Amino acid sequence: MTAASFRVVWLQSGGCGGCTQSLLCAEPRPLFDELRDAGIEFVWHPALSEASGAEALQILDDCAEGRRPFEALCIEGALLRGPNGSGRFHLMSGDGRPLADWAARLAARARWVFAVGACSAWGGFSASTPGNPLEACGLQYETDEPGGLLGEDFRSGSGLPVVNIAGCPIHPGWLVDTLEKAALEGLTAADLDGFGRPLLYAEQLVHHACARNEYYEFKASAQKHSDLGCLMENLGCRGTQAHADCNLRLWNGSGSCLRGGYACIACTEPGFEAPGHAFQETHKVAGIPVGLPVDMPKAWFVALAALSKSATPKRVRENAQSDHPVVRPLLKKGGK
Amino acid sequence: MSRIVVGPFNRVEGDLEVSLDVESGQVAAARVNSPLFRGFEQILVGRPPADALVIVPRICGICSVAQSAAAATALAALAGVAPPPNGVLARHLIQAVENLADHLSHFYLFFMPDFARPAYAGRPWHGELAPRFRAVDGAAAPELLRTRARFLNLLGFLAGRWPHTLALQPGGSTRALTVAERIRVLALLREFRGFLEGTLFGDRLEAFAALAHVDELDTWAAGRAADFPRFLRAAADLGLARCGRAGDRFLSFGAYGLYPAGTWQAGAVDNLDVARVREDVSHAWLIDGDPRPPAQGETVVAADKAGAYTWCKAPRYAGEAFETGALARQMVAGHPLLVDFVARHGASVTARITARMVELAMLVPHMEAWVRALVPGEPFCFSAELPESGEAAGLVEAARGSLGHWLSLRRGRIERYQIIAPTTWNFSPRDAAGLPGPLEAALVGLPAGDGALPTVQHVVRSFDPCMVCTVH
Numbered sequence: 153m154t155a156a157s158f159r160v161v162w163l164q165s166g167g168c169g170g171c172t173q174s175l176l177c178a179e180p181r182p183l184f185d186e187l188r189d190a191g192i193e194f195v196w197h198p199a200l201s202e203a204s205g206a207e208a209l210q211i212l213d214d215c216a217e218g219r220r221p222f223e224a225l226c227i228e229g230a231l232l233r234g235p236n237g238s239g240r241f242h243l244m245s246g247d248g249r250p251l252a253d254w255a256a257r258l259a260a261r262a263r264w265v266f267a268v269g270a271c272s273a274w275g276g277f278s279a280s281t282p283g284n285p286l287e288a289c290g291l292q293y294e295t296d297e298p299g300g301l302l303g304e305d306f307r308s309g310s311g312l313p314v315v316n317i318a319g320c321p322i323h324p325g326w327l328v329d330t331l332e333k334a335a336l337e338g339l340t341a342a343d344l345d346g347f348g349r350p351l352l353y354a355e356q357l358v359h360h361a362c363a364r365n366e367y368y369e370f371k372a373s374a375q376k377h378s379d380l381g382c383l384m385e386n387l388g389c390r391g392t393q394a395h396a397d398c399n400l401r402l403w404n405g406s407g408s409c410l411r412g413g414y415a416c417i418a419c420t421e422p423g424f425e426a427p428g429h430a431f432q433e434t435h436k437v438a439g440i441p442v443g444l445p446v447d448m449p450k451a452w453f454v455a456l457a458a459l460s461k462s463a464t465p466k467r468v469r470e471n472a473q474s475d476h477p478v479v480r481p482l483l484k485k486g487g488k
Numbered sequence: 489m490s491r492i493v494v495g496p497f498n499r500v501e502g503d504l505e506v507s508l509d510v511e512s513g514q515v516a517a518a519r520v521n522s523p524l525f526r527g528f529e530q531i532l533v534g535r536p537p538a539d540a541l542v543i544v545p546r547i548c549g550i551c552s553v554a555q556s557a558a559a560a561t562a563l564a565a566l567a568g569v570a571p572p573p574n575g576v577l578a579r580h581l582i583q584a585v586e587n588l589a590d591h592l593s594h595f596y597l598f599f600m601p602d603f604a605r606p607a608y609a610g611r612p613w614h615g616e617l618a619p620r621f622r623a624v625d626g627a628a629a630p631e632l633l634r635t636r637a638r639f640l641n642l643l644g645f646l647a648g649r650w651p652h653t654l655a656l657q658p659g660g661s662t663r664a665l666t667v668a669e670r671i672r673v674l675a676l677l678r679e680f681r682g683f684l685e686g687t688l689f690g691d692r693l694e695a696f697a698a699l700a701h702v703d704e705l706d707t708w709a710a711g712r713a714a715d716f717p718r719f720l721r722a723a724a725d726l727g728l729a730r731c732g733r734a735g736d737r738f739l740s741f742g743a744y745g746l747y748p749a750g751t752w753q754a755g756a757v758d759n760l761d762v763a764r765v766r767e768d769v770s771h772a773w774l775i776d777g778d779p780r781p782p783a784q785g786e787t788v789v790a791a792d793k794a795g796a797y798t799w800c801k802a803p804r805y806a807g808e809a810f811e812t813g814a815l816a817r818q819m820v821a822g823h824p825l826l827v828d829f830v831a832r833h834g835a836s837v838t839a840r841i842t843a844r845m846v847e848l849a850m851l852v853p854h855m856e857a858w859v860r861a862l863v864p865g866e867p868f869c870f871s872a873e874l875p876e877s878g879e880a881a882g883l884v885e886a887a888r889g890s891l892g893h894w895l896s897l898r899r900g901r902i903e904r905y906q907i908i909a910p911t912t913w914n915f916s917p918r919d920a921a922g923l924p925g926p927l928e929a930a931l932v933g934l935p936a937g938d939g940a941l942p943t944v945q946h947v948v949r950s951f952d953p954c955m956v957c958t959v960h
Binding site (some may be wrong): 164172205209415 | 494496548629634641648652660678864865944
């Protein structure tokens with residue numbers, strides 16, 4: 153594939169548009185320059201393209217019927233199949249056919265299919281109303297069960313299942329890097345984890361490089377919003393279980409949820425929308441958080457937590473429950 | 489008479505379809521369809537109340553902070569808590585970053601590309617504007633995207649990330665700024681001011697914000713090499729100050745302690761009385777009933793309802809359709825330039841765009857002052873204890889206008905949650921009395937059909953619709 157032929161068709165369905173808004177924050181280079189130089193161009197994007205109305209429908213129909221070639225289909229938002237299988241909760245404007253049908257027609261022609269964001273990957277919040285009256289689903293998943301709109305056996309022209317760039321929203325880098333990998337080097341099954349997420353962001357945990365790690369080590373926990381301490385014990389943080397590189401890649405320059413002072417709600421994981429308890433409170437049994445760090449045996453966690461709490465320095469203990477450092481690190485003379 | 493269905497009506501946030509009845513080359517009647525229903529009001533029912541802070545930002549990817557602020561305001565009322573001074577300043581800053589980023593994205597990414605259309609080839613300004621504002625590959629795009637991304641870096645400091653932050657809490661902000669970060673934040677604001685003054689206005693913000701009459705604006709714009717003056721020259725050629733008048737009734741819930749809440753109609757500002765808000769569902773695919781105040785609102789799907797043509801309810805204030813947004817905020821606040829615009833020709837494409845520019849110019853100096861007023865070391869957030877039951881409303885201004893959340897709690901769970909978003913007002917359908925929504929009224933009389941200039945496109949986008957919020 154040459155570097156001038158990675159054409160992307162983008163549709164938005166049952167979502168908030170936030171993944172596109174986040175994508176536009178791509179840095180350091182302006183998004184359009186970054187993509188253009190990698191040979192990636194939008195055939196049509198609902199928020200960005202000039203073509204509107206009948207002209208836009210013609211472009212999409214040409215793509216769906218194979219008259220106009222394209223490489224990648226990006227779908228943002230859940231696919232809404234209700235009410236009663238009619239798809240009328242989201243009909244394509246100006247056309248009257250269910251948007252889910254358009255997504256399926258286009259997916260059948262695409263070399264790669266990307267689910268952009270948690271809604272398109274798993275169904276998202278639209279699928280989390282009790283009983284799912286919207287009949288919402290992801291492209292190839294319903295929450296954590298394979299299936300979804302396209303079915304478990306779907307493979308795009310490249311032979312891959314849907315690539316799930318999950319997150320609510322996506323980090324711009326997750327999509328830009330995945331598109332560039334596909335465009336310039338190709339993607340294989342070895343590039344994806346067991347949920348179809350690109351390993352280039354999903355082989356890390358949000359916990360990695362969390363700026364609160366010293367508080368985590370000593371189980372010096374925040375008690376209330378804006379405290380500097382670890383958010384795992386009381387305020388619902390799931391960063392030790394969530395697959396993403398948020399604290400390595402950082403958001404909007406220097407941010408992340410943890411750096412913003414609030415819990416990771418594991419928005420890259422299927423089913424994060426309905427945790428079964430309040431998002432900002434840690435679910436515990438007998439005083440022990442139910443959601444322990446992945447890969448960590450419970451007995452060891454409990455033993456280490458008890459030990460580290462007993463060894464917590466005064467500085468860490470006091471700063472954990474303040475919104476600014478009240479005790480500074482000790483000064484030592486002569487570098488000793 | 490013929491009917492034209494325009495859709496997908498793109499370069500707006502979300503899905504939009506506009507039906508036009510055309511007679512003799514002019515729009516005789518318009519109907520606006522919001523074709524996506526996601527049922528957020530149902531998602532919220534039964535959840536713990538603080539979960540609203542996670543769920544409501546996800547209604548909208550472009551005004552997620554405004555949704556957060558409305559929920560946090562309502563929950564603060566239930567908890568009987570008010571944020572500390574730093575928390576109030578942080579919230580103002582976070583909301584202002586989002587609102588101004590939205591104004592800028594709207595102008596460059598959504599609105600201006602229509603002036604690059606081939607239909608305008610031959611106009612005196614087309615040769616200058618088309619290569620600059622063309623969608624995606626226009627010359628203005630790289631600097632705009634870099635500026636927008638850098639401006640949103642403010643929320644990396646203040647709110648962890650954008651969109652979908654949890655930093656806004658009933659008791660304030662989770663993110664206390666340090667002395668060092670305050671310096672970086674001020675530097676980012678200087679950088680943003682530099683773009684506005686160099687590229688968008690070609691003048692000091694304070695000088696532009698002080699323009700008080702349309703004549704002064706015209707003189708100011710003449711020959712000025714900057715993007716907003718470029719728009720003004722094209723708009724003058726196309727007569728856009730006379731296009732897009734709705735009912736000239738304006739609504740604002742008030743913002744930043746700078747812009748008051750109120751209504752404006754027939755030349756007079758009046759106090760806001762929220763008890764006069766009703767939502768009519770007669771033309772929505774929802775079960776019929778008398779118009780209800782939002783605190784008693786219902787959202788029950790009736791997908792086969794005859795006569796319905798949208799998922800959007802029709803909010804009315806004292807039985808009338810009201811326009812909301814930057815122009816409405818500035819009319820209620822009495823900004824002399826916008827008042828002069830409306831006195832001449834009513835609300836219009838040019839007036840709505842100018843109102844956003846006025847807010848960009850006015851708010852950046854306030855943001856600079858808010859950052860300087862932050863006191864590191866003093867609290868940013870108070871604890872908030874939520875009651876088991878109660879009712880409250882959270883009324884805020886999003887970039888696109890008045891946003892209200894009405895909720896009630898019972899036994900520690902959300903019992904009812906009703907939302908009226910800005911574009912619910914602006915793009916509402918007809919009500920039971922047949923009264924059209926503001927956009928439906930604004931489109932009547934515009935040229936349409938084969939060979940017509942894209943005036944309809946300008947008028948629709950002049951409202952900066954957010955369709956994902958509209959129905960939610």
